[in-house]
Amino acid sequence: MNQTERAELEKWIEIIWEKAHEMGLEPFPTHFEVVPDHVIYELGAYGLPARFSHWTFGRDYHRQKTSYEYGMSKIYEIVFNTDPTQAFLFDNNSMVSHKLVIAHVYGHSDFFRRNTYFSHTDRRMIEQVRLHARRIAEYETQHGPEEVERFLDAALSIEEHFDPTAVSYRPRTPDEYERERQSQTEPATEYDDLWRLGQNEPAKPPASRPRKLPPEPEKDLLRFLRDHALELEDWQRDILNILREEMLYFLPQMRTKIMNEGWASFWHERILTELPLTPEEHWEFRRLHSGVVSPGSRMSINPYYVGYQMFHDIERRWNGERDPEEPEEDWRGEEIVRPTGEGLRKIYEVAEQESDVSFLRKYLTKRLVRDLDLYTYRLEEINGELMWVVQDTDWRRVRDTMVDSMTNFGIPVIMVEDGDYKRRHELYLKHYYDGKPLDTDYTARTMKNIYRIWGRAVHLETVLNDEATLLTYDGERFSQTAL
Amino acid sequence: MPDFSLSTDSWDLHRRAERDRQRHNEKIKEVIKQNLGDIVSHQDIITADRGKIVKIPIRGLELPRIRYDNGSRERIGQGQGGTKPGDVLGRAPGQSGQGTGKQAGQEPGVDFYEAEFTLEEVAQMVFEDLHLPNLEERGVKQILSEHADFNSISKRGLAGNLDRKRTLLEAYKRNARQGKPGWEVRREDERYRTWEIVAEPQRNAVIFAMRDVSGSMGEFEAYICRSFYFWMLRFLRTKYNSAEIVFITCHTEAKEVDENAFFGLGESGGTRMSEAYKLALKIIEKRYNPREWNIYPFLFSDGYNWGDAECVELMRKMAGISNLVGYGEIANDIWSQSTSFAPLGQAYQEAFSGDPRVVLVRINNKEDVWPALKRFFSKHPEVQAIS
Known part of the structure; x- marks a missing residue:
């Protein structure tokens, strides 16, 4: 660039x-x-x-760059959630692309600052990951790159199993749990007896329970392994911790993908429309935007x-626009009439408060599902061949399927139930089954990786063919038992 | 007040992702090596032309994760407008619809890596572990093979080969000589790693490729035979480019032929493999003095032959002057159920059990070609185990 x-x-x-x-x-x-x-990719x-x-990063880099070189896709910009925001522009962009991308970057940066799910993220994460990388490189020198890679392979394959709500709290010890459970019988306020109206006996303290590890089922597998796997070295615990911290940082971006991109696109259009562009530039901007x-x-x-489209639709509706053909109705079946001119205020509020799941749940309407031509589809066998076939276009089914597919970030919920199963320090995990079975091949390979970290037999309770099943990997063999 | 900054510094030297990309490539190669048996016997590869790109599907180069079963899952798609239930979006690639286990491409956009290699690259990987066994110093060192060794330093070179440590040392020394100690680097301090061409002596070697082309050799036998010799030739030409190869086909009489005729289709008639050995011995006597040549005769047959006793005698004679004698038996239908050799193989087995210079291999299916290559061309062939 001159x-x-x-x-x-x-x-x-x-x-x-x-x-x-x-x-x-x-x-x-x-x-x-x-x-x-090459830097962008x-x-x-x-x-x-x-x-x-x-x-795996090298693989993704190669894939994305190849796809760009074949003209199949292009990244215009990369922007990071930091303060100050770091934005990278592709040097091959035209001046109009640059303008659109700059406006888009400001949209993202505003969203990072505004949206509540980002409020706990570390805005100095670039320095953090640099330190992480330095430590991991040091472990490579100390223990050999193969050793570190083997451990990273295992740890990365479970990196999504952590608890995003546990940003800042310390997990309670078994003693604290037990004390808390027992103390529930002591009145906390003078009105506590209201809870027991009509019951004569005084509340009995709950029977004491054998200690368990973890005291309550634990969603944060990464942290649990970090703290309780018996045979890990310090550097291995550190790697688990590094992955967890980086995942905590990335998580808000994963859970607001639709909103974040929608918001940036909404604003780049609005900003560019108001810039003094020549007709040629304006034409190019429109072409890029579409x-x-x-x-x-x-x-x-x-x-x-x-x-x-969703932000546009919200703005339109809260500006008081109505569809005479399909009036919006509240739960009593009465038409909703909104005051005019609230559109902008409303979209700022939505951008602040929602994540993709609640955004879709609240604002994906019948009209949007139709206009966006959204549908559900699945694998079906037709004449002996497996085909992808459209199932449903009903807006509620589409919305619910979409929300369902994003719940828990689209991955199965796995909880640590027992870290001392059979009193042999074996790990008992439970899949909280929601009607969607696991891919057993992938699960088996992942269990092998968990075994590498945990060092003892790993069990996973799930439902296969409508039957509660316990999958076990003992370091040598897989077995499957009906429960 | 606008708060921003802009940097347009050069990023040309930034190449961080390269290292991880190369590691990924290495991993692909590892996976390929684990699956060489499949790859070696693959029809497409054997019939491929030089330089052709071979696509090898690779699984397992993604990290496993606990995830939902794809088949049972509903997903969300988006059309251009007017999509209706029942519309077919497309075929799931790589599916026969039999529903047998996990296969490629069940999930749109999820990775089933198809690595692309040229035939030469595949050959390189295949041959890495193969050697001409029992190679000895016989005769003159005929031809020198050359390869580049990265072991030298020069003042000029490619930017990527800059030796930073040496450059800094040179700079430090020069600055010290000039009486102002420091690290200032000048053009003349730069040192580059570079290579030298190293000549490597190669030994004389001759390989006899003998092939049974009698009527009893069916399509499958011919395929295995060609497949084995295809890889053997590529192997020899890659790693032992001065080795000579003699092609012999045989039914009731043996003929020395050229490469094309050798790989051509079979003839018919009875089988008298002793003729092939006789011809080979005659050629050795005329052209390849065993004191000057490393000799490797290989014969592939279905094991149905007239005069096994004569074959054993000739084989004994051959083993006396050869570095290694190979016999590959391709099991035809009657015998494919059992694991024992056909009559000719049995005769060899009895006669040469325990002789490290005689290697007998049975091939029942395509996947056995690679193990056979490894048996014949390992550096120190183990004592023939009788199976």
Whole structure:
């Protein structure tokens, strides 16, 4: 990039910043970095700059970059949730693309700052992961890269099993749990007897229970392994901790994908519409924009498109617009009439308070499902061949399936039930079955990895073919018993 | 007040992802090596032309995760408008619909890695562990093979080969010589790693590829035979490019033929494998003095032959002058159920049990080709185990 282009870009960053503020966005201070394609694709694969090394990142980098080189996909920008926001622009973008991307970046930065799920994230995460990477590299020198890679392979395969609500609390010890359980019988307020109206006997203290590890079922498998696996070395516990901290950081982005992209797309359009563009530039901007907010690939949705249309729809409805054909009704069947001019206020409120699950649950309407042409589909056998077949277009079914597929971030809920099963320090996990069976092949391979970390037999209770089943891996063999 | 900064510094030297990408490639190779048996016997590869890209599906290069079963799961898609229940979105790739186990491509967008390699790359991996066994110093070192060794330093070189440590040392020394100790680096301090061409002596070797082309050799036997010799030839030409190869086909009489004729389709008639050995011995006598040549005769047959006793005698003679004698027996239908050799193989087994220079291999199916190659071309063939 030469000096004239640089000055031009700088000028527009400033203009767009001011425009964004005029419209009510409040992005963090932002650092823009113009980088070549291999850097953009590297950042895309690693999720953060200077993150630790692993072959899966190398694989993703190779795949994304190849796909770009074949003209199949392109990343225009990468933006990180930090303060100041770090944004990376692709040096091959045209000046109009740069403008659109800058506006888009401010949309994301505003969302990172505004949305409540991001409020606990570490905004200095780039420095954190750099330190993580340095420690892991040190472990590689100490214990050999193969050894570290083997452990990372095992740990990464369960990285999503942690408890995102446990951002800052310390888990209670078995003693504390027991004390708390017992103390429930002591009145906390003078009105406590109201709970026992009509019962004559005084409340009995609950019988004491044999101590258990964990005292209550524990969702944070990563933390549980870190704290209670018997044979781990310190560096291995540290790696489990590193993965958990990085996952905690990434989680809000995973759970607001549709909203975040929708929000950024909504605002880049609005900002660019108000910029002094020439007719040619305006045409290019429209072409780029419609590429971003276009339907998905039939097998998946485009989160930019869905989120963008939903924010538009919310703004429209809260601006008082009504559909005479399909009036909105409340639970009594009466038409909802809203005051006019509340649209902007409403979308700011939504961006602050919701995550994808609640966003879809509350604001995905019949009309949107139809206009966005959303549907459910599944595998079906037709004439001996397996085909993907559309099942349903009913808006409630679509909405519920979509919400269901995102609940617990789309992965099965696994809880640690017992860390001393059979009094042999074996690990007993339980899949909280919700009607969707597990993929047994993947589960078996993952259990092998958990075994590597735990060091003793691993059991997983689940439901297979409608029967409660216990899967066991004892280090040598898998077995399956009906419960 | 706008609060931003812009940087347009050069990122050209930034290559962090490269290392992890290479590690991923190594892992692909590891997986391929574990599956060489399948790959070696693959029809597409054997009939492939030089330089052709071979696609090898690889599973297991994603980390396993506990996840839902795909078949039972409903997903959300998005169309261009007007989609109705019952619309077919597409075929699940790689499916025969038999529902047998997990297969490729059950999930849209989820990775079933299809690695692409040229035939040469596959061959390299296949051959890494193969050697001409019992190779001895016989005769003149005829041809020197060359390879590059990365073991030298020069003042000019490719930027990627810059030796930072040495460069800094040179800079430090020069600065010290000039009386101002420090680390200032100049062009003249730069040192690059570079390579030297190392010549490696190669020994004389001749390989006899003998093939039964009698009427009893069916399509399957011919396929196995070609497949084995296909890899053997590639192996020899990759690693022992000065080795000579003599092709002999045989039914009731033996003929020395060229490579194309050797790989051509079979003839018919009876089987008298002793003729092949006789011809080979005659050729050795004329052209390949055993004191100057490492000799490796291989014969593939279905094991139905007239005059097994004569074959054993000739084989004994052959073993006396060869580094290793190989016999591969391709099991035809009658015998494929059992694990024992056909009559010719049995005769060899009795005569040469315990002789490390005679290797007998039975091939029942395509997957046995790779183990057979490994048996014949391991550096130190184990004493023939009788199965």
